[in-house]
Amino acid sequence: MRRTTTSVHALVWRQIRLSTLVLSALLVLIISVGLASFGASGGAKGMLSMRVLLTNPAITALYGHARSLPTAGSLVAWKMGMYLALAVAVWAALMATRVTRGGEDDGTWDLLVIGREGRQPALAMATLALGEGGLVLGLVTLLSLVIGGQSFVDSLLYATGLTGVAWSAAAIGVTASQLLAPRRSASQVALGTVIVLFVLRMIADASNANGWLRWTSPFGWLENTGAFQHRAAVWCVPLVLGPCVVAAFGWSLQRDRDxxxxxxxxxxxxxxxxxLLRSTWGFAWRERRSTVFGWALGLGLWGLTVGYLTNALVVFCHSDHAFVKLLDHWGYGSMANGKGFIAEVCVLMSVAMGFFVVTLMTMVASDSLLGRLDLPFSFGTGRTEWLASTALVTVVSVIGVGLFCGLATWCGVVVSGTSMSVATPIEGMLNALSPMLLIAGASLLLVATLPRFAYVVMAALLGVSYLIAALGPTLNWPQPVLDSSVFHFVRLVPTEPTNWSATIVLCAVGLGLxxxxxxxxxxxxxxx
Amino acid sequence: MTGHAIETTNLTKSFSGAVAVDRLNLTVDAGEVVGFLGPNGAGKSTTLRMLLGLLRPTSGSAAILGHATGSDFARGHVAYVPGDIALWPQLTGSEAISLLGSLHGSLDEKYRDELIAQFDLDPDKRIRAYSKGNRQKVALIAAFATRADVLLLDEPTSGLDPLMGRAFRDCVIEAQQRGQALLLSSHMLSEIEHLCARVAMIRSGKLIKVADIAELRSRAGMEFEISGEVGDLTGVAGVSDVSALPDGVRVRVTGSPGPLLEALARRNVTSLRTREASLEEIFLSYYDESTSPGS
Incomplete structure (x- = not known):
């Protein structure tokens, strides 16, 4: 038993170590930049003016509740905390389905679990290794905050919460892997569950009446821990016990199946x-359509929710001129009206769409590494035709999903009672697609040169690029650094005109790559 | 056009400095089935993958029907069966065959249906639900049903049961009779012996022998087991490897057996058994490091 389980543990670590390393590096970078932004924004004194902002339902839905932001740690935990947790949860869910369901799909588990003690210890060890991966991310977060001069207790509380979210998502991934096959289906359900849990937290934070929904989501539990705020360590209990219960459920499901x-x-x-099998174009669509529909559903749901919050923000702005002034002061003046808020949302969508493009393009790399391209390329299909089909399906899917998200956001706005032309979110979403050709070009270059690492490298580049665009201007980073981020060039359309010259340059660079x-x-x- | 269905000229492939295939020169003509033999890691699959355009040669060249591998023409006239099939798991067998046929541009649907029956394949099952042998059948059916001019088969029967092995041999013979060229890499020497008139042997990336099987056999000689009081045969022309048996001797004869038979005619022989060298013995004689391969 010891030999079997040790092998499983080592194998799982081998599979997750690279992404754990990349995500750890990103966490260090994001937290460091976030801590630095506190001083650049006037420190505790500057944050006093943010108090009004913290009570706005749209803002709380996006970032969560905070009473005040007296320290750099509190700013990081509030402004970035939820999204860092979301990134860690997505990683954990994907890794869990990869090592468990993926291992069963490719037959690796057949070899690993034939030991005398059976497969349940093997699954337990795989889950343990995934948990250790989450723990590493928590420790990295803790160290980044403590070395950055933040309170140890609050840092520990936030890092524990983040680890608990990672464990929850990993447990969901492990359970989805017992319920569904193949790996793609398990990953889609696990990711969908994570997104639903995140949206539940958003809805809970949008109004006091729905506050109880926070109890239903690990993201809500993380918020309830009150790190750098009111400190309620008791909420660490569900963050530890919840994943154990879900993982135990998944573990029990494995017992009675082949x-x-x-x-x-x-x-x-x-x-x-x-x-759809009569051409490479048709096949490229057939292979990607479930991924496209999954992303459309997830982003559409997010757009609908955010659109629904528009009215809360607009009403609040109309009733509180001080709040409008504050938004202006922080560079978010455009958010004081519905159009501006939607424009900001569309910029955020641009980042998500970037990941969507990378997902579609790097499927060529994974197919190649799995040997699936051998037969098509040996039966007459040219590489040009295959790539052209991939590119066409990606372009059409990205435009389609972008329009769908714009429409979903508009539906949310209309349902919330705000009057808005359907063209507003559509225009904003189309503008948000301006860096996509560059992202697709860079993805293709990596597929051709570093297929094994194409997704991880692109995900890291997108994360850093967004960080530069989001925090660089506040921290007065040099212009060349800001210009290195594709998202820096995405304007707040429709409140601002599209940056056509930048769009043309981005497209030209994308075509070159x-x-x-x-x-x-x-x-x-x-x-x- | 050179007239050869497959032709490689000094074909070489290196991976990170390690030479996998070294200046390989080989031709296969239309209507010919050539066996491609070699131990594991000798460079057989690498050679086939270069012929398909999946791997790019480090130097040298390869052509299919006179056109460079990887060109539109070459791709349109070749089909391939790997030893380990990887396809999208959610496709059914029938869908996979349709996809590969569409990509190739031609598929003899009547022959495809015959092959499905011949190989006893359930075409409505998904790839992920197939056994290895059934996945192999999918690739075999797709390859033969395209009627491609050149078929590259890389251990195509691994995982097939003996009955299906016979169906495979029937397909190869039919393809050969239609004028298709086949390069067959296999570790099943009986299969090669049954299907191929010519074999190419590769070791450590180098082609060490290309010859007709009959010629190889002739060079390897025949084994004679002679019972009786035959005395010393070491001086007889063509006789070698003389070893004693309880009731006689065993000798190997290279070239004509005439001198041996003449010598035996004058002696008291009670029985005589002859046996040709099997391809396995010939193969082992070439790959046994301690034995110098024949010229």
Whole structure:
């Protein structure tokens, strides 16, 4: 048993170590920059003026509740805390489905669990290794805050909460892997659950009447711990026990099923549907459509929720001129009206859409590494045709999902009682797509040169790029640094005109990267 | 056009400085089935993957029907069966065959249906639900049903049961009779022996022998087991490897057996058994490091 479980533990660590390292580096960077932004914003004195902002329902829905922001740690935990937790949760859910369901899909687990003691210790060790990964991220967060001069107790409280969110998402991923096959289905359900839990927290924070919903989500529990605020360590209990219960449930589900199977799986037999198999274009769409629909659903839900908050912000602004002045002071003056708020939301959507583009483009790399391109490329298909199909499906999907999110946001706005033209969020979303060609081009270059690391490298680049765009101007970073971020060029459309010159440059650079990537891909060796 | 279905000229592939295939020169003509033999890691799959355009040669060149591998023409005239099939798991067998046929541009649907029956494949099952042997059948059916001019088969029968192995051999013979060229890499020497007139042997990336199996056999000689009082045969022309048996001797004869038979005619022989060298013995003689390969 010891040998089996040790092997599983080592294998899981081997699978998650790179992404854990990259995410740790990003956490250190984001927290360090966040702490530095506190001083640049006038320190505790400057934060006093933020008090009004902290009571606005739209702001609390986006960032969570905070009574005051007297320290740099409190600013980081409030302004970035939820989104850092979301990033960690997405990582944990994806890693969990990768090592458990992915291992069963590719047969690795057959070899690992044939030991005398059976498979349940193996699953327990895999879950433990995932938990250790979450713990590493928590420790990195704790150290970053403490070395940054923040209170140890509050830092520990926030880091514990973050670790608990990671454990919760990992437990969800492990359970989804027992319920669903193949890995793609398990990942979609796990990610969908994480997004729903995040949206539940948003709804809870949007009004006092829905406050009880915070109890239903690990993100709500994290907020309730009150790190750098009111300190309620008791909420660490559900953050530790919750994942244990969910993981134990997943563990019990494994007992009565065959390795390689799942409780719910698509039927093994199906009548042939060949309409999308007659061309590479059709096949590229068929392979990506469930991913596209999943992203559309997740981003649409987020757009709907944020759109619904518009009215709360607008009404608040109308009743409190001091608040409007404060928004102006912080560079968020445009948010005082519905249009401006939607424009800000669209800029945030741009980041999410960037990850969507990377997901679609790097599927070529994973297919190549799994050996799936061997047969298509040996039966007459050219690499140019394959890449062109991928690019076309990506472009169409990104535009389609962008329009859908714009429409969902508009529906949220209208339902909230605010009058707004449907063109407003649509225009904002289309403008948010301006860096996508560059992101697609960079993804293609990495697919051709570093296929094994294409997704991780692009995800890290997008994270850093957003950080530069979000905090660089506040910290007065040099212009060349700001210009290195693609999101820095995304204007607040429709309150501002589209930055056409920047858009043209971004597209030109994107085409250049795509051309180099394409030429490299033509010369690259294909396969495992 | 050179006239060869497959032609490689000094084909070389290195991975991080390690030479996997070293200046390989090989031709296969239309209507020919050539066996490609070599121990694990010798460079067989790397050679096939270069012929398919999946791997780019470090130096040298390869052509399919006179056109550079990887070109539109070459891709349109080749089909491939790997030893380890990787396809999208949610596709059914029938969908996978349709996809590969569409990508190739031609698929003989009548022949596809015959092959599905011949290989006893359930085409409505998803790839993920197939056993290894059934996944292998999907690739075999797709490859043969395209009627491609050149078929590259890399251990195509690994995972197939003996009955399906026979179905495979029937398909290869039919393809050969249609004028298709086949390069067959396999560790099943009986299969190669049954299907191929010519074999190419590769070791450590270098082609060490290309010859007809009959020629190899002739060079390897015949084994004679002679019972009776035959005396000393060491001086007889063509006779080598003389070893004693309880009731006689065993000898190997290279070239004509005439001198041996003449010598035996004058002696008291009670029985005589002959056996040709199997391909396995020939193969082992080439790959046994302690044995110098024949010229």
């Amino acid at each position: 390795i390689g199977s799942a409780w719910w799986t698509r039927a093994d037999r199906s009548a042939p549907r060949t309409s 795509a051309t180099v990537g394409y030429l490299r891909f033509l010369r690259a060796d294909i396969g495992r």
